[in-house]
Amino acid sequence: MNLTDHVAIPSQVMVREVGDETVILDLASGTYYGLDAVGARIWGWIAEGRSLLQICEGMLAEYEVTRTDIERDVLALARALLENQLIRIR
16 A cells, blocks of 8 residues: 555445544444544545545645654554455555
8 A cells, every 4th residue: 555545435334423533334344443533534535535645635734744744644544444444445
């Protein structure tokens, strides 16, 4: 996985806002996952079809972080989502 990848959300994955948290349900496994506000922002951009690099650019515009930190964090979240089959590489 690299920053030029575009990822998509499989049809068996549902998402809902519950209070301040975003909850993801994988219908295939019945497993729930939670995202904090930053993770939810990244999820929203994934849903829009942005590449991981475009997501990093958006995060840099909205948050006071270094490029190195945001690239590392976006890739780490994307890898975790991919490992749990909550996204797929297009």
